[in-house]
Amino acid sequence: MSNIPSDLKFAKTHEWVRAAGEFATVGITDHAQHELTDVVFVELPAVGRKVKAGEACAVVESVKTASDIYAPVSGEVVEVNQAVVDNPALVNTAPYADGWFFKLKLANQAEVSTLLTPDAYGAQIKA
Amino acid sequence: MLKRTPLFEAHQKLGARLVEFGGWEMPVQYTSITDEHLAVRNAAGIFDISHMGEVLASGPGAADFLNRTLTNDIRKLAIGGGQYTLMCNAEGGVIDDLYAYRLGEEEYLLVINASRIEPDVLWMEGELRGSEFNQNTTLQNVSDAYGAVAIQGPKVAGFIDACFQAAPTKLKKNQLTVGSFEGATLWIGRTGYTGEDGFEVIAPAEKIAAVWNRALEVGASHGLKPAGLGARDTLRTEVCYPLYGHELDENTTPIEAGLARFVSFDKGFFTGSNRLAEQKANGVKKTLIAFKMTDKSAPPRPHYPIWSTDGLNVIGEVVSGTQSPSMNLGVGLGYVPPENAQVGANVQIEIRARKSPALIVPKPIFRKAS
Numbered sequence: 001m002s003n004i005p006s007d008l009k010f011a012k013t014h015e016w017v018r019a020a021g022e023f024a025t026v027g028i029t030d031h032a033q034h035e036l037t038d039v040v041f042v043e044l045p046a047v048g049r050k051v052k053a054g055e056a057c058a059v060v061e062s063v064k065t066a067s068d069i070y071a072p073v074s075g076e077v078v079e080v081n082q083a084v085v086d087n088p089a090l091v092n093t094a095p096y097a098d099g100w101f102f103k104l105k106l107a108n109q110a111e112v113s114t115l116l117t118p119d120a121y122g123a124q125i126k127a
Numbered sequence: 128m129l130k131r132t133p134l135f136e137a138h139q140k141l142g143a144r145l146v147e148f149g150g151w152e153m154p155v156q157y158t159s160i161t162d163e164h165l166a167v168r169n170a171a172g173i174f175d176i177s178h179m180g181e182v183l184a185s186g187p188g189a190a191d192f193l194n195r196t197l198t199n200d201i202r203k204l205a206i207g208g209g210q211y212t213l214m215c216n217a218e219g220g221v222i223d224d225l226y227a228y229r230l231g232e233e234e235y236l237l238v239i240n241a242s243r244i245e246p247d248v249l250w251m252e253g254e255l256r257g258s259e260f261n262q263n264t265t266l267q268n269v270s271d272a273y274g275a276v277a278i279q280g281p282k283v284a285g286f287i288d289a290c291f292q293a294a295p296t297k298l299k300k301n302q303l304t305v306g307s308f309e310g311a312t313l314w315i316g317r318t319g320y321t322g323e324d325g326f327e328v329i330a331p332a333e334k335i336a337a338v339w340n341r342a343l344e345v346g347a348s349h350g351l352k353p354a355g356l357g358a359r360d361t362l363r364t365e366v367c368y369p370l371y372g373h374e375l376d377e378n379t380t381p382i383e384a385g386l387a388r389f390v391s392f393d394k395g396f397f398t399g400s401n402r403l404a405e406q407k408a409n410g411v412k413k414t415l416i417a418f419k420m421t422d423k424s425a426p427p428r429p430h431y432p433i434w435s436t437d438g439l440n441v442i443g444e445v446v447s448g449t450q451s452p453s454m455n456l457g458v459g460l461g462y463v464p465p466e467n468a469q470v471g472a473n474v475q476i477e478i479r480a481r482k483s484p485a486l487i488v489p490k491p492i493f494r495k496a497s
Binding site: 037038040041043059061062063064066 | 155156159160161164357360361424425426428449450452455479
């Protein structure tokens with residue numbers, strides 16, 4: 001059973017968002033890491049890059065495939081997680097903690113409320 | 128509608144993730160590709176290969192017909208012997224790569240790729256009709272009547288003899304013996320597609336689930352685990368075994384693929400032999416290289432461009448690529464012109480519009496410390 005923390009918001013494309021004021025941390029969900037299995041490589045956006053919601057901005061590779069990761073909300077990348085680049089297995093072992101991907105300065109804080117609630121995301125991955 | 132093997136329910140019970148492969152719904156993994164890969168390298172893994180095809184060729188003309196149709200020399204096979212061989216078109220392009228076993232005085236078993244059963248059978252029937260062996264050779268496509276499993280890994284020899292009424296550990300590589308299990312006759316060959324010691328067991332389709340269960344029951348205490356097509360692909364890529372549709376296709380010859388040792392040039396004419404002899408004498412325009420990534424980079428994947436050492440020209444394309452679970456780095460195979468194929472030379476692999484350095488290495492890419 002996938003872990004879906006109650007304090008996060010989710011994109012249909014399996015990214016999570018932890019919003020705090022004008023900033024948001026982004027990663028991929030437990031369900032996503034389980035589907036990918038064995039993450040072997042993570043490519044993150046450059047700090048300073050402006051991304052739009054729905055834009056492909058990172059790549060995660062398992063042994064078998066490369067998958068795009070999409071910005072769940074719009075904003076400017078202000079920090080990336082070098083630890084997950086150095087140790088991609090963190091995506092599998094701690095997807096909501098040490099396995100985070102990047103932090104955004106939100107372009108529009110209201111955009112966060114358009115994301116899926118934990119219940120709605122849970123319903124999506126069960127469907 | 129995808130085809131399913133007789134082991135489909137067993138895969139479902141084990142919680143396998145299923146994918147399409149060559150028209151079949153097959154398990155890509157049960158737990159993780161890395162775990163299953165390492166189980167085969169360090170202990171033992173069992174693969175469902177029931178999707179592969181089986182064709183029987185028999186009769187007084189069978190050996191001569193096969194020698195006319197396949198690249199290797201079938202006359203080298205004693206009864207119970209097997210060999211890797213290829214089937215080519217008139218231009219030397221590969222129709223399929225396969226194993227040929229000699230079952231009896233005038234009877235041969237061909238084990239062919241799942242995705243190639245129809246084209247292979249059509250081709251062989253056409254070749255037979257147009258030949259003088261039409262009256263004394265019979266071809267039978269028995270693919271649907273048989274299932275098969277591959278049991279692979281360094282620990283397999285420790286338990287395989289206890290599984291069925293046979294002693295396959297007495298076999299040398301590529302030899303085949305007959306076993307018996309629950310009243311059914313099995314063919315057990317000492318071969319595989321992983322670079323490890325191992326066996327392939329072919330059984331009547333209705334018996335293959337019992338064969339699978341029997342092997343798992345006996346092998347469990349030796350570390351035997353079910354392994355999917357994902358691990359099968361990473362294992363074969365590390366040891367540079369070709370996969371039809373990647374390294375091989377109808378526009379690629381065995382010479383270009385580095386498989387000249389499976390082509391007999393002294394047995395006389397066979398389909399494609401003129402072109403292959405010409406290539407052997409005069410050289411080829413593309414040749415298969417093995418490479419490994421030298422910097423921390425994303426794994427190479429099929430169709431990524433290969434650039435020259437100086438990064439100025441695209442010289443070829445990746446045909447197989449993955450993260451190597453044994454070495455924990457990106458490895459791959461690709462075609463480049465022979466002048467760019469020197470072992471020890473550097474090339475660059477284009478991964479998402481960025482070039483990453485790679486080193487051309489001898490095959491196999493992975494070799495166990497012995």
